[in-house]
Amino acid sequence: MKNLYKLIGLLCLVGVMNSCEDYLDKTIETDLTIDEVFKNFDNAQGFVEEMYAMIVDYSVPFWSAYSYYGEDAIGVESWIFDYSSDQGTYWDWQNDFNYFSGKADTSADTPMDKSAVWPSSWAGIRKSNVVIANADSLMVDATQQEKDAILGQAYFFRAFFHHEIMKFWGPMPYIDRVLQDDWRIPRPTEWAETALKIDKDFDKAAELLPVDWDDANWAPGAKTRGQNMFRLTKGAALAMKAKNLLFAASPLMQNSNDTYGYDKELCKQAADAFAKVIEIPRYQLVPWDNYESVFYSTDGKYSYHSEYIFGQSGFVGWFGGYLGDAWQLGAIGKSNALNSPTHNYIHNYFGMKDGLACDDSPLYNPDDPWSNRDPRFYKWIVVDGDQLVDNLGAVTGADTVNRYAEFYDGGAHRYPGKTNGTRTGYVAKKWYPRSYNKYDNQSLFAWRNHVRLTDVYLMYAEAAVMGYGIHGKPDGFNLSALDAINVLRNRAMPDGSMEVDDMYLTSPNVFMDEIRRERAMEMSWENHRWMDIRRWKVGTDMKYKLKTGIRFDRNADGKPINMVEEVLRTRVFEEKHYWLPLPKNDTQLYEGFPQNPGW
Known part of the structure; x- marks a missing residue:
């Protein structure tokens, strides 16, 4: 019975109980009866609020983060899951690690931390079904808008x-x-079977939810007016509907061995839904000069930026320190851990200011590799010689080596001379300002976007090119896949000089490769990469297994010389690694719940 209760505990939060019938008279989350929970909007919303906390923020806990499970970065700690992922030991997802001690915690009754994806998502499904089964009939002291708000969420x-x-x-x-x-x-056996049911629920949510909870005509948002940034909206429902359809159309979910083996009809449906999101006036691309506001603020407040669509709610604690000190600037920060962007990822996807990939552009000079690059390269990546602090005068004495990056062999910020120095010759600065260091002492408040408008443009381009072709578009919509990519590039280079070159437009498949390069650059280190290389069915290709760095010296002019690319790690990725293994106990409960292939 213990195994039985484990699965039921995930599916309906039964846990320890005398009988399922008695349990269902009350929710396990509260001592209130069902009638009391849904007595009015305030009570019901309190019950719904708990589901917001069940959205896992992949960027915070080491054991949940998958910001570098792909080939985009390399970590140094062997006890966290990014190392397990690289080794192909996916069973480790069930280990409940304590990051403070660096040891596995075997005392937990459920796999991983209680807030992680597997248990938390099943718990959220249970709560959702409790609401859907009871809210409409029991919320007698509620307006129609209030019922819509509860059911829409x-x-x-x-x-x-x-x-x-x-x-x-x-x-x-x-x-x-x-x-x-x-x-x-x-x-x-088919992803689409469930995805189409998911699609119908997102449709219902989009029908019931408002564009903005702060709208004066939306009464359920009145009590929290001005503090409704993270509330679910029509745009969030449409964006997730479209994303779900794009995933369902993708090669992995179509059981295709062809990386361009998309389902055309599902791509059209996804593109149509993405188009509706782009048309909502509330959403606008954040201008280049203020792009940082998408990722962090320095005033201790969330920036309710115009790209935000859906994300993790609430204060994320040490998130800024994790990405700023430990993840990025360990070289001059307060942590011994540093996870470095890989050279092959940066070279393959961060191209040149003419819009071409490094290997295609006449501007690329291997003897001067960081010149003439795409503006996003300079915005998000730190290279050898870059200034590291704003107030140079505050860095004196022996610390003066920390004024500028020294990533060359023997440099102050290079491993192994510097234990927490860069392994690859780069660090990333997408999640913090230059002033976020122990000398300038800039505060940082960072967060993660599950879906933002740039992501929608990129996913729209992917769906549209496979559904409508390079220049086609949904009826009544004015952007093609090509237009969508150029909109993003023109934000960084408004003169149009970085727009997609004709050499990438010879076929939808060729252009898809360029869309994927654009996505890798724009969404770099935002926790999408591992999912992308899996759903595109490219994970077994060596290009996506390698994690490389560069070694080099400096000449008298401060330029890199004697540059050598070295393979730091080759990821283990076989066919079975496209899916995580299911908990063994759960797959032994009944014949219809089999283990994933290969596990």
Whole structure:
């Protein structure tokens, strides 16, 4: 019975109980009866609020973060999951690590931390179904708008948490009711079977939710007016609907061995939904000069920027320190851990200011590799010789070596001479200002966007090129896939000189490669890469297994010489690694819930 309770505990939060019938008279989250929970809007919203906390922020805990599970960066700690991922030991996702001690915590009853994807998402599905089953009939002391708000959030979360689980573990049954004795539901073999049910729930959410909770005509947002940034909206529902459809159309989910093996009809549906998001006036691309506001602020407040669509709510604690000190600037920060962007990722995807990839551009000079690069290269990457602090006068004595980056062999910020120095010859600065260091003492408040408008443009281009072609577009919409990519490039280079070159427009497949390069650059280190290389069905290709760095010396002019690329790690990735293994106990409960292939 212990194994049985574990799965039921995930599917319907039964946990320890005398009987399922008695348990369902109350929610495990509260001592209130169902009637009391849904007595009015305030009570019901309090119940719904808990689902916001179930959205896993991949950027915070080491064991949940997958910002460098792809080939985009390399970590140094062997006890966290990025190392396990590189080694192909995906069973380690079930280990409950304590990052302070650096040891596995075997005392936990459920796999991983209680807030991680697998248990948290099943719990969220359970709560969503409780709301959907009871809110409309029991909320007698509520307006129609208040009922819409409660149900709209519940339909969104039910769809979202199913999508989250399927991103990692593959096709799952769609749980659309509060489970009692009918929990033995077979796993579907096709991703699209559940994805189309997810799609219907996102449609319901989009129908019920407002464009903006701060709208004066949306009464449910009145009590929290001005503090509704993280509330679910129509735009969030449409964006996730489109993302779910694009994933369903992608090669991995289509069981295709062709990286261009998309489902055309699903791509069209995804493009149509993305177009509706882009048309919402609330969403605008943040201008280049203020692009940093998408990722962080220095005044201790969230920046309710115009690109924000959906993300992790609430204060994220030491997130800024993790990315700023430990993840990025360990070389001059306060941490011994540093995870470095890989050279092959930067070379392959951060191109030149003429819009061409490094290997295609006449501007690229291997003897002067950091000149004439795409503006996003300089905005998000630190290279040898870059200034590291704003107040140079504050860095004196022996610390003067920390004024400028020394990433050459023997330099002050280079491993192994510097234990926490860069392994690859680069660090990334996307998540912090230059002044965020122990000398300038700049404060930092950072957050993660699950979906932002730039991401929508990129996913729209991917769906549109496979559904409508390079120049085609949904009826009534004025942007093609090509237009969408050029909009993003023109933000960084407004004179149009970086727009997509004709050499990348010879076929939809060739242009898809350029869209993917654009996505790798724009969404760099935002926790999308591992998912992308899996759903594109390219993970087994050596290009995506290698993690490389560069070694070099400096000449008298401060230019790199004797540059050599070295392979630091070759990731283990076989066919079975496209999906994580399911907990063994759960796959032994009944015949219709099999383990993923190869595990």
